[in-house]
Amino acid sequence: MVNLAAQPFHLDDEGVRWVHETIESLTIEEKIGQLFINLNTRFDPEYLDGILDGYHVGGIRYMGADSATVQEHIRYAQNRSKVPLLVASNPEMGGFGSADDGTLVSTHLQAGSTPDKSVARAMGRVAGVETAAMGCNWAFAPIVDIHYNWRNTVISTRAFGSAPDVVIERAKEYFDGLSESNTVAAIKHFPGDGVDERDQHVVMTYNTQTVEEWEASFGRVFREMIGHGVQSIMVGHIGAPALSRRFRPGIRDEQILPASLAPELLQDLLRGELGFNGVILTDASMMVGMTQAMKRRDLVPAAIAAGCDMFLFFRNADEDFQYMLEGYRSGVITEERLQEALERILGLKASLGLHRTPRHELVPPPEALTVIGSEAHHAVAAEIADKTVTLVKDTQSTLPLRPETHKRIRLYGVSGDADFTGVDPNGYLAIAQDELERAGFEVHVFKNAKQRIAEGEEGVYFHTVLADEANGHYAERFDAAVIVANVAGFAQEASIRIKWSTPMAAEIPWYVTEVPTVFISLNQPNHLIDVPMVKTVVHAHNPSRESIHAAVQKITGASPFLGTFNDNVWCGTFGTNL
Known part of the structure; x- marks a missing residue:
């Protein structure tokens, strides 16, 4: 069902074969586990053993710590996991945020506050170098929201600007800089934040643009970034009434769901009209913008059924894993939908070369950490500050x-x-x-x-x-x-x-x-x-x-x-x- 030879995967026959053979080798519990990205809240081996053996997760993100602690944590996880892991970080400002000792290069707004577009590329380059040195291979960045509403402070410093052209130009530059390291990107937050003034962490928000307004703004951004080769897209807990009504005429107001649960936005728009072939993941699943929509036992499998491939963070690992498994067994998640999600998840891993890299080489040696917070990277930050x-x-x-x-x-x-x-x-x-x-x-x-x-x-x-x-x-x-x-x-x-x-x-x-x-x-x-x-x-x-x-x-x-x-x-x- 998934064209793994096409953009953004570009797999050869060996890579495609690894994806299919790996899926066939997994038990149903291991397949279900691949759908989850765990938020690692501890760094001890016993904790990781429980996560990897109990839930077979496809990806991890970790809480903040110094780079040496993070690197050793990732090394242990990759060596213990049956299937190589996607390891995510949030390098929205360079290395800072991904490690306590990482370099704070620039905010997104800062990178958009100068005529020199190369600033965004430098920020992405440092982000890629520093996170790759720790063993991360997946960046939850760049952010491609547009700051239309000045009262929206969720993205006020996290958007490149208030104009689509600026966002497109700088997001491409960041992506190109990041791509110099062996790192894939997840742009966020589809279908686009910055219109509503509220925050999905605490309430569901809405992109209330007309279809024509969306096509001329966020639609342009996502089309351009998909064409530029972005590998994954994070979906926000953002409703888009006009877009949902376009694909579901007659849908009632109370039926408008956040995009993370809306099949018309994920399958009809993002997959269909925009032609996105990569991985779709939810934003954090504990955010009230998602949890207010339906009961937890329903929303966990509903996100995958709607078209997301990966589910970001457990709320309660035992419960969420069972909810997803029950959703598959009851037919909420069809066999076809599960297979498609797994092909994309494993395809993303193969596009990074994880399938052919020896386990002990998936994470660089400790000496690679010398780039973290280096003088050279702080010099980049100083140059950008002078320009912005x-x-x-x-x-x-x-x-x-x-x-x-x-x-x-x-x-x-x-x-x-x-x-x-x-x-x-x-x-x-x-x-x-x-x-x-x-x-x-x-x-x-x-x-x-x-x-x-x-x-x-x-x-x-x-x-x-x-x-x-x-x-x-x-x-x-x-x-x-x-x-x-x-x-x-x-x-x-x-x-x-x-x-x-x-x-x-x-x-x-x-x-x-x-x-x-x-x-x-x-x-x-x-x-x-x-x-x-x-x-x-x-x-x-x-x-x-x-x-x-x-x-x-x-x-x-x-x-x-x-x-x-x-x-x-x-x-x-x-x-x-x-």
């Missing part, structure tokens, strides 16, 4: 700020709480202070009431902090104010806004009328909705040393601003551009 740090506005000609004229800087840090990744959201502030001091400034870091109490001060309340900070002597103490914001919240909130320490907090830029004030974002591009009073705004894209260094160089006039931005920065709101 963006001056969004400077309406009162505040810049440049120089030590000769603005020696004493009041530095404010704005961040959210630590999210599920466990990364410290406040680590950027020490880097910002260091870079400003290296540039010759005298830096005075503001501390809010909570921080002062944590350091042992007594009798501190937000009113007392406000009285200390906001008084007529402010301009006598400081020559300028710099606010650095690293406000994240991906997969935690449907929208991300600045949350000040208290109402009327002393760090809110009341001081714009007192001293020159510069706001630097290290994450979200839409902070002007919350700080429209600031007249000088810089987008540095990410909290790496390289990006912060480049931002300081540019606000001091030592380096010109070269980055670009799109109209989402104005948040569709009066006054943000003043």
Whole structure:
């Protein structure tokens, strides 16, 4: 049923034979296991033994750790698995995210914020090199969503931009860079995120474009990427009412399902009209955008029956495995549908050469890890930062700020709480202070009431902090104010806004009328909705040393601003551009 000799598999007769013979050699339980991608939450061998022997999974993704731990974990898994594994990572920003010590090269938006398209290729190249060194062979990237709705903060930094042409150009560049390593890509999130403002982690969302609008935007993106050779597509828990109605006239509103469960979107559109021959996988199956659609025992086999080939993550491994097995035995998953999924899964593995590579060579030796976080890769990050740090506005000609004229800087840090990744959201502030001091400034870091109490001060309340900070002597103490914001919240909130320490907090830029004030974002591009009073705004894209260094160089006039931005920065709101 599957043409394994065609794009994107390009298998020779030996590879096709291996796919068919391997499928024939599997028990029904082993066949069912190939449909699953496990999220490895532990690194000990006993845990892996249970996953591989109990559920026979076709692929794995792991939680974050240092690269040496990850590599050894993958080595053990590949040596223990009956069928070679697809090993996925999330290299959306380079090596960072795939390993704690990987290189944060660039965000997707950053790679789209320059006329130089080669930036995206460099990001993909580093992502491929660093993940392949650990033994990964599958990248859940690039992201091909289009950031139409400025309120959508799920993809605000994870989309290359707000125009299809930019997304297509940069996604191809990233793919080409990634492909220099023995790594296949999974573009995401079909049928396209960025129209709705909500987050599928917490609620089902919708792409509400008309058929014509979709064809001219996301449809173009997916057609171009399929033609470019992308090997797999991750399907979002995103409904597309107009597209579903096109293929299922008369479908009722309550019957509109997320694409991960909608056969008309997977089989009629993605397979049929778009001609995609590669692997289709769901987005994470614990996301409420999927789980709200139907009972778990029904949705697990329904995803495969609808046209997905692989199911991303167990919620409860024993239950989900049985649900999938029961779905096959009851006929929800037909023999034909199972065979087709297995041919594509094994075909993807063979396209990587996993079938002819000795097991002990599937993962590189430990010395291969020298590329992780290497000086060369950090140099790439620095070059990209120089090209992409963006001056969004400077309406009162505040810049440049120089030590000769603005020696004493009041530095404010704005961040959210630590999210599920466990990364410290406040680590950027020490880097910002260091870079400003290296540039010759005298830096005075503001501390809010909570921080002062944590350091042992007594009798501190937000009113007392406000009285200390906001008084007529402010301009006598400081020559300028710099606010650095690293406000994240991906997969935690449907929208991300600045949350000040208290109402009327002393760090809110009341001081714009007192001293020159510069706001630097290290994450979200839409902070002007919350700080429209600031007249000088810089987008540095990410909290790496390289990006912060480049931002300081540019606000001091030592380096010109070269980055670009799109109209989402104005948040569709009066006054943000003043």
